Amino acid sequence: MLNKNTHILNEAVITITSDWGNRDYYRAAVEGALLKRIPGCRIIAVSHEISCFDMLEASYTLRNAWQNFPDGSIHIMAVRSEASIEHQHVLVVYGNHYFIGADNGIFGLLFDEKPEKIIAIDIHQDSSVFTFPSRDVFVPVAAHISEGKNIEELGQVQTSFKEHIPYKPVIEKDLIKGIVIHIDRYGNAITNITQAQFKKIAKNRRFEIQTNRNSVNRVVEAYDDVPEGEMLAVFGSTGLLEIAINQGRAKDLLGVKFKDTIRIEFE
Amino acid sequence: MLNKNTHILNEAVITITSDWGNRDYYRAAVEGALLKRIPGCRIIAVSHEISCFDMLEASYTLRNAWQNFPDGSIHIMAVRSEASIEHQHVLVVYGNHYFIGADNGIFGLLFDEKPEKIIAIDIHQDSSVFTFPSRDVFVPVAAHISEGKNIEELGQVQTSFKEHIPYKPVIEKDLIKGIVIHIDRYGNAITNITQAQFKKIAKNRRFEIQTNRNSVNRVVEAYDDVPEGEMLAVFGSTGLLEIAINQGRAKDLLGVKFKDTIRIEFE
Amino acid sequence: MLNKNTHILNEAVITITSDWGNRDYYRAAVEGALLKRIPGCRIIAVSHEISCFDMLEASYTLRNAWQNFPDGSIHIMAVRSEASIEHQHVLVVYGNHYFIGADNGIFGLLFDEKPEKIIAIDIHQDSSVFTFPSRDVFVPVAAHISEGKNIEELGQVQTSFKEHIPYKPVIEKDLIKGIVIHIDRYGNAITNITQAQFKKIAKNRRFEIQTNRNSVNRVVEAYDDVPEGEMLAVFGSTGLLEIAINQGRAKDLLGVKFKDTIRIEFE
Structure with missing residues (x-):
């Protein structure tokens, strides 16, 4: 048995x-x-x-x-x-x-x-x-x-399966306009903007990443690259741009929500 | 080591x-x-x-x-x-x-x-x-x-273990009266009425399945057998009668709760 | 493949x-x-x-x-x-x-x-x-x-790692003063008082374990050692003193919270 x-x-x-x-x-x-x-x-x-x-x-x-x-x-x-x-x-x-x-x-x-x-x-x-x-x-x-x-x-x-169009960022010469596609347990806001899209437009220019109420003008490599409690932008493990707060909740502290627009303006 | x-x-x-x-x-x-x-x-x-x-x-x-x-x-x-x-x-x-x-x-x-x-x-x-x-x-x-x-x-x-009497449906000639014994994550209401009990009384008669506020008069085989947002009754993977809404929450939309009475009246 | x-x-x-x-x-x-x-x-x-x-x-x-x-x-x-x-x-x-x-x-x-x-x-x-x-x-x-x-x-x-000082109970001749370091899913309040610390001070004396609002004067071996719904103190599987209610929620019924002080006074 x-x-x-x-x-x-x-x-x-x-x-x-x-x-x-x-x-x-x-x-x-x-x-x-x-x-x-x-x-x-x-x-x-x-x-x-x-x-x-x-x-x-x-x-x-x-x-x-x-x-x-x-x-x-x-x-x-x-x-x-x-x-x-x-x-x-x-x-x-x-x-x-x-x-x-x-x-x-x-x-x-x-x-x-x-x-x-x-x-x-x-x-x-x-x-x-x-x-x-x-x-x-x-x-x-x-x-x-x-x-x-x-x-x-x-x-x-x-030969094919059903398609479903994902939300894709709007990309212009001096602008990328994406949306928040996911909020994780830390309150990090993950956008639909890929690192490849960013690099292609950025060409080493200065830029500003804007949420509804806040902005940052650099992309860091790790959450701890900014002091605790500070806002940051990072290309996380998804390869997508994330808006976060080191050791804090971007969702609550910055008021970013699912489907919010995230703009990157280039100089 | x-x-x-x-x-x-x-x-x-x-x-x-x-x-x-x-x-x-x-x-x-x-x-x-x-x-x-x-x-x-x-x-x-x-x-x-x-x-x-x-x-x-x-x-x-x-x-x-x-x-x-x-x-x-x-x-x-x-x-x-x-x-x-x-x-x-x-x-x-x-x-x-x-x-x-x-x-x-x-x-x-x-x-x-x-x-x-x-x-x-x-x-x-x-x-x-x-x-x-x-x-x-x-x-x-x-x-x-x-x-x-x-x-x-x-x-x-x-030779035996302790018994605990489960909630069993009341079964009459033209009526089955059960209760909701579980609400799952989808808001589906699972009753204590088995498919065998239903078939024995139904004998291919017309019937009406009644919750507090709503009713259906057929049992389908799959959630998608009714249009999205519509109420349905189905014998699910438990073998028990379920009250559900296709792609929706029966619990919230129909107001069915744990221990609610579910009646099936036969013609 | x-x-x-x-x-x-x-x-x-x-x-x-x-x-x-x-x-x-x-x-x-x-x-x-x-x-x-x-x-x-x-x-x-x-x-x-x-x-x-x-x-x-x-x-x-x-x-x-x-x-x-x-x-x-x-x-x-x-x-x-x-x-x-x-x-x-x-x-x-x-x-x-x-x-x-x-x-x-x-x-x-x-x-x-x-x-x-x-x-x-x-x-x-x-x-x-x-x-x-x-x-x-x-x-x-x-x-x-x-x-x-x-x-x-x-x-x-x-040769070493960073230290972080844990909350340790205050231990005197006739008193142990600890805190609640965890509340589990049952609402049990786990303190930082170990069984070894308790035994060393207790020396078989009578004692009273006090939360903000309640007290017990014995330590049991299992939750079921007291009637259902009654408060108890037990050295649980952590080896730490727990304040609990048999089949009930100490957190809600006794009002014990994370970081609350728990006092044990010995005669």
């Missing part, structure tokens, strides 16, 4: 991004199903606290996490995962990683380039329940992949 | 259901103790955010999670886990799974059938502290099980 | 203590980087819900967790982890465990004795980003350790 896995364990790395929260049984149900189908797999929570149904937050979070994982990792996107006639379940192969979810536009927010392969998933699911595809469809798909089987057995190859 | 486990690793799957929260050190202490005693074990959180001391929520959560796990999995119930003269620590074997907790009525809420075996745990605990049985009693019990030892060495076999 | 780890897996146990929260991608980024560098490692969250920048809470939490883990475990302290000229990154070896963090005083709060070894970390980090040392510095250090390499290759041995 014991769970003696004398066979060789599969060390597949599988991540889950969801809006289930950490209180309910949904996460455990999927993790249990994964361990039953893929004994030995490693399951990592990207986040289970995505705001309910929020594709932008879900894609922001997975987009910044997945590249840290080993090649061959399988990423389950459990936000808005129900299939419908317009939104098929798909497996996307991108950068030697596997992504499983519903084709509702979320994949267009995750990747910058064309994916290596897209498969429209067409398998018999594990139960007669249609409300829990992460457990009943995505787990068997992950098992299929981690067993090294041909992924084209999972369904038909398709 | 390195942790080189040259011996064969034990791939026991161990779950924990607790009301410790995810902020405090309690969860890490138990997970560390498990990894020390059972190197290689897989530890899955069913939930650490059960409302403090709430046996109903704890049993609802583990009840819906455990069957997804592989045979031989060990489930630690850390809610109300202190032993007393009336509430012994017990190991329950049910459906080829192991459950460890205090015999305070919680097991009566977890299972539908008689368990395969019940053992009253009688071992020397790991410390002189009596406030942390999950670490000091349940971890050594889990180690004993996962080493494949005879579980009857853990204590005396007993 | 699959993640087939045919090499021997490293079973290093690695814990993380952070203030990232469980919503953001930071935790997943570090866990992914760990699995990429150390395939097979076990990653345990001590907590990701430490109050932002709170060294006292971070040290309280890890201090009570780490000894439960197997020898050779690696503990990443991700709270206030940015390096600066005053706060170098260090690796501390203590009690056959490894601790990685910034030398900002936090290690002085973690240990009672002198550590076995302190290394000032001096390695090339994994990226050009300086805001995410847990991923870009601590992960490669953990990989170095778990590969069994000489830790002195990581940097120069130093």
Whole structure:
């Protein structure tokens, strides 16, 4: 009766991004199903606290996490995962990683380039329940992949997925106008302005970064580059411009909010 | 000094259901103790955010999670886990799974059938502290099980555990009257009415499902079967009737609350 | 393209203590980087819900967790982890465990004795980003350790770390005066008074433990030693005196708060 896995364990790395929260049984149900189908797999929570149904937050979070994982990792996107006639379940192969979810536009927010392969998933699911595809469809798909089987057995190859236009900064000769796309637990405001965009326009000119009420005229490399309690701008680990306060909460102290405009004016 | 486990690793799957929260050190202490005693074990959180001391929520959560796990999995119930003269620590074997907790009525809420075996745990605990049985009693019990030892060495076999009567729906010829037993993170209201109970009374008759203020007269198979923002009833992954709103919060928009009555009237 | 780890897996146990929260991608980024560098490692969250920048809470939490883990475990302290000229990154070896963090005083709060070894970390980090040392510095250090390499290759041995004076109780002939250093999810108030300090002064005398508004004159061994709803004092799993209510919230019902004075008067 014991769970003696004398066979060789599969060390597949599988991540889950969801809006289930950490209180309910949904996460455990999927993790249990994964361990039953893929004994030995490693399951990592990207986040289970995505705001309910929020594709932008879900894609922001997975987009910044997945590249840290080993090649061959399988990423389950459990936000808005129900299939419908317009939104098929798909497996996307991108950068030697596997992504499983519903084709509702979320994949267009995750990747910058064309994916290596897209498969429209067409398998018999594990139960007669249609409300829990992460457990009943995505787990068997992950098992299929981690067993090294041909992924084209999972369904038909398709050439594109649904697009969803991300918020992109407005870029002019002497101006970049972006928005705050995320506020993290520290109250840091992460914008949609990339370091590459900034460098291309800046050309070593002087500049001013403006929030609603405040401004800074340099970009630092680390939070501690300014005294405690002082405002700063930094290209953080996302590669995106962040407005922060060293050891403090930019959200509260500077009054920056989700979707606020952030302007960079160049001399 | 390195942790080189040259011996064969034990791939026991161990779950924990607790009301410790995810902020405090309690969860890490138990997970560390498990990894020390059972190197290689897989530890899955069913939930650490059960409302403090709430046996109903704890049993609802583990009840819906455990069957997804592989045979031989060990489930630690850390809610109300202190032993007393009336509430012994017990190991329950049910459906080829192991459950460890205090015999305070919680097991009566977890299972539908008689368990395969019940053992009253009688071992020397790991410390002189009596406030942390999950670490000091349940971890050594889990180690004993996962080493494949005879579980009857853990204590005396007993023939029953304490019962705790769950809320059951009232079922009449043309009526099922249940209650809301859980509200999940989406604001979905899960009732105590099972699909089997519904089918037995419905016999393909027309019906109306009534909350305090609203009603629907069909059961759908998936949230997306109704337009966004519309009320629906569905037998979800629990097998229980759920009142929900597609992409919305039934709790807020329909005003359904924990313990509200839900009526199904049949023609 | 699959993640087939045919090499021997490293079973290093690695814990993380952070203030990232469980919503953001930071935790997943570090866990992914760990699995990429150390395939097979076990990653345990001590907590990701430490109050932002709170060294006292971070040290309280890890201090009570780490000894439960197997020898050779690696503990990443991700709270206030940015390096600066005053706060170098260090690796501390203590009690056959490894601790990685910034030398900002936090290690002085973690240990009672002198550590076995302190290394000032001096390695090339994994990226050009300086805001995410847990991923870009601590992960490669953990990989170095778990590969069994000489830790002195990581940097120069130093003889001490920064001290940070913890709140210590005032101890007189007939009085111990401590403070509440933590309130847990149950509303239990954990003080800084140790069982050893208590025993040394008590010498079997009668005593009274006083909060702002209430008092008890005995110490019990378990919460259930008093009737439900009643106040109690217990030396809990931390070894520290706790003020609690059996099945209730001392914080709310007794009005005890973080940093409140707790007095024990002896006859």
